[in-house]
Amino acid sequence: MSKLAEHTDFNAKTIRQDFPILNREVNGKPLIYFDNAATSQTPQQVIDVIVDYYSNYNANIHRGVHSLSQEATDAYEQARIKIQHHFNAKHAHEIIFTAGTTHGINLVANGFSSLLKKGDEIIVSALEHHSNIVPWQMLCERTGARLKVIPMNENGELILSEFDALLNENTKLVFVNHISNALGTINPIAYMIKEAHKVGAAVLVDGAQSCPHIKPDLQALDVDFYVCSAHKMCGPTGVGILYGKEEWLKKLPPYQGGGEMIAEVSFEKTTYADLPHKFEAGTPNIAGGIAFGAAIDYMNSIGFKNIANYENKLLEYATEQLLLIEGLKIYGTAKNKTSVISFNIGNIHPYDIGTILDKMGIAVRTGHHCAQPIMDYYKIPGTIRASFMFYNTIEEIDTFITALKKAVLMLS
Amino acid sequence: MTIQEVQDEIIDEFSMFEDWEERYQYMIDLGKTLPLIDEKYKTEDNIIKGCQSKVWVHADMSNDKINFTADSDAIITKGIIAILIRAFSNQHPKDIIEADTYFIDKIGLKEHLSPTRANGLVSMVKQIKLYAIAYQTQLN
Ligand SMILES: Cc1ncc(COP(=O)(O)O)c(C=O)c1O
Numbered sequence: 001m002s003k004l005a006e007h008t009d010f011n012a013k014t015i016r017q018d019f020p021i022l023n024r025e026v027n028g029k030p031l032i033y034f035d036n037a038a039t040s041q042t043p044q045q046v047i048d049v050i051v052d053y054y055s056n057y058n059a060n061i062h063r064g065v066h067s068l069s070q071e072a073t074d075a076y077e078q079a080r081i082k083i084q085h086h087f088n089a090k091h092a093h094e095i096i097f098t099a100g101t102t103h104g105i106n107l108v109a110n111g112f113s114s115l116l117k118k119g120d121e122i123i124v125s126a127l128e129h130h131s132n133i134v135p136w137q138m139l140c141e142r143t144g145a146r147l148k149v150i151p152m153n154e155n156g157e158l159i160l161s162e163f164d165a166l167l168n169e170n171t172k173l174v175f176v177n178h179i180s181n182a183l184g185t186i187n188p189i190a191y192m193i194k195e196a197h198k199v200g201a202a203v204l205v206d207g208a209q210s211c212p213h214i215k216p217d218l219q220a221l222d223v224d225f226y227v228c229s230a231h232k233m234c235g236p237t238g239v240g241i242l243y244g245k246e247e248w249l250k251k252l253p254p255y256q257g258g259g260e261m262i263a264e265v266s267f268e269k270t271t272y273a274d275l276p277h278k279f280e281a282g283t284p285n286i287a288g289g290i291a292f293g294a295a296i297d298y299m300n301s302i303g304f305k306n307i308a309n310y311e312n313k314l315l316e317y318a319t320e321q322l323l324l325i326e327g328l329k330i331y332g333t334a335k336n337k338t339s340v341i342s343f344n345i346g347n348i349h350p351y352d353i354g355t356i357l358d359k360m361g362i363a364v365r366t367g368h369h370c371a372q373p374i375m376d377y378y379k380i381p382g383t384i385r386a387s388f389m390f391y392n393t394i395e396e397i398d399t400f401i402t403a404l405k406k407a408v409l410m411l412s
Numbered sequence: 413m414t415i416q417e418v419q420d421e422i423i424d425e426f427s428m429f430e431d432w433e434e435r436y437q438y439m440i441d442l443g444k445t446l447p448l449i450d451e452k453y454k455t456e457d458n459i460i461k462g463c464q465s466k467v468w469v470h471a472d473m474s475n476d477k478i479n480f481t482a483d484s485d486a487i488i489t490k491g492i493i494a495i496l497i498r499a500f501s502n503q504h505p506k507d508i509i510e511a512d513t514y515f516i517d518k519i520g521l522k523e524h525l526s527p528t529r530a531n532g533l534v535s536m537v538k539q540i541k542l543y544a545i546a547y548q549t550q551l552n
Contacts, residue, residue: 349486351464359432367464
């Protein structure tokens with residue numbers, strides 16, 4: 001069996017041994033890490049790649065004739081190809097390394113400044129990470145375009161008939177996340193891309209939450225742009241990718257000026273480098289890019305089918321157990337969702353529960369999850385959010401449920 | 413009592429707790445029982461927005477001493493507020509400005525008062541000192 005062959009007998013207990021951090025204690029208790037939607041943990045295989053880079057071939061890329069620089073460049077470009085294959089992009093140069101999802105979104109929003117005019121429309125969904133709505137608001141201010149929002153229903157699903165109604169010949173761009181970070185809803189992006197294309201609009205999919213759970217086929221989806229972050233899928237922080245169809249990336253102007261992104265420079269005129277370098281000004285996060293490639297290898301060695309099957313079991317079990325707690329309400333009950341559970345218990349403030357759980361070594365997220373419009377919809381200040389990855393276990397969920405009951409007892 | 417005496421008294425009380433549970437239960441009970449602020453002062457102006465919980469603070473002065481009232485939407489935050497108010501309320505502005513709040517460290521509250529915690533408590537302590545400075549200028 002090759003190293004990359006999928007584990008046939010998926011065993012979370014064995015897999016956990018790859019993650020050194022899962023051995024630590026917090027406040028004297030074994031760590032239970034249920035804040036995976038914020039950032040995932042890093043396996044030794046990825047940590048080793050980072051250490052190896054800095055220990056053995058740290059050098060600036062694309063500019064040196066010396067061996068180290070060549071080795072670093074090769075490893076970085078190999079990672080790009082790995083990422084291309086993973087997401088099934090047509091060309092490696094359609095993969096632009098970024099600092100993460102946020103950076104990729106800003107790059108596209110900025111590029112569209114020169115392509116939009118007054119009267120044009122941009123559609124975003126009500127399920128967005130609120131910081132990701134800001135680049136589009138800024139784009140609208142710059143260009144006079146208008147922002148339209150696809151509303152959601154009580155279950156946290158986008159209302160597709162409303163989306164259909166918003167589409168028209170003025171629609172230039174649709175921005176939607178593949179999976180909502182606050183509720184875990186999986187959005188029907190294939191349908192949305194197809195419908196948007198009928199009116200000639202481009203689509204940018206935010207894959208920050210889906211990349212650790214779903215392996216998308218970007219060519220089959222026919223999506224125009226896709227962004228994600230390595231740290232959501234067992235890679236390091238501060239690195240991610242923007243995928244763009246070649247024809248779109250050629251159309252967009254460069255985002256930042258600097259080294260790497262130019263072909264020739266004089267004070268009269270600068271010509272820009274070809275893709276992908278046109279969008280990669282300055283020294284990039286080289287170790288991060290290489291480690292992103294290693295993270296993708298790692299996830300594929302576990303296998304996305306195994307991951308989805310197992311995480312669904314965790315989701316089902318946790319949902320069932322949580323609903324047995326009196327007064328507990330789950331927000332986000334879409335038919336299609338990933339292993340994210342947002343909830344509140346009675347009138348107890350999420351911060352209080354989160355604080356007590358932390359005392360028992362359990363890491364969850366509390367607050368509005370950068371999705372204030374969703375919280376406003378449900379008229380709540382925030383929720384407690386537990387999000388699972390393939391290295392979490394049923395036993396951890398049991399401990400979590402016991403801890404929650406204790407927190408409720410202390411707080412009521 | 414001086415601020416220092418109140419602090420020592422609080423430290424004494426907390427030293428009796430055996431573990432985090434007792435400590436937290438005490439703070440939660442404080443949070444539940446105390447009516448902390450007149451509803452009319454729970455205004456947008458008096459609100460300190462933390463990312464995680466909200467805090468309201470109000471101050472008034474009588475006989476050259478400041479009285480603080482406050483509230484929060486989270487109970488643990490409210491319990492901590494009750495402790496802070498006990499230390500700072502009914503004190504002369506000058507003493508509040510000069511107070512060294514060592515008790516926070518001693519009773520294990522430091523984690524709640526870290527600037528990155530975003531629960532509004534750090535801003536609350538800052539706000540208490542600002543009120544004291546403002547009232548002190550009135551007295552001068
Ligand atoms: C849906 C979604 N989009 C974007 C982001 C931002 O990702 P990053 O902080 O890596 O840029 C996140 C991360 O929380 C997210 O969940």
